[in-house]
């Protein structure tokens with residue numbers, strides 16, 4: 001199962017994480033699940049940060065009533081629904097941000113949804129955005145090094161990485177070639 005991330009969602013994830021950097025952000029993934037023959041994809045159209053999330057250095061607490069209000073609001077938009085959530089893991093002191101879900105993260109995961117962890121660290125050197133062998137997507141923008149990792153869980157609660165597809169991220173910092181006269 002692949003997680004497709006739109007341009008909107010890509011910036012939503014990064015900006016939410018940068019805004020509260022050194023603390024964790026939390027938000028909802030809005031989109032739909034696309035099943036066409038063998039191709040089964042989560043299409044993430046928007047990453048919507050939760051303004052009511054209680055932020056801590058390790059972990060965030062969401063507001064269940066606000067969450068329910070958003071779910072109900074989205075029911076009136078037929079094309080979009082909550083397909084999962086995202087949160088960030090950040091560098092803390094000298095320990096770099098993890099890209100795997102914590103036990104608390106795992107407890108909140110449901111098999112039908114997709115979850116994105118945005119790991120943010122201080123940038124050591126500039127790295128172009130690219131896909132990694134484990135299916136994650138990483139790169140640098142400004143002073144930050146980001147890694148986006150998508151997870152689903154099996155019915156038994158075992159996490160599985162979902163490869164991320166984000167054509168926009170791969171292309172946006174490529175410099176256009178100069179036309180040859």
Ligand SMILES: [Zn+2]
Pocket residue numbers: 059087088089101102105
């Ligand atoms: Zn976490």
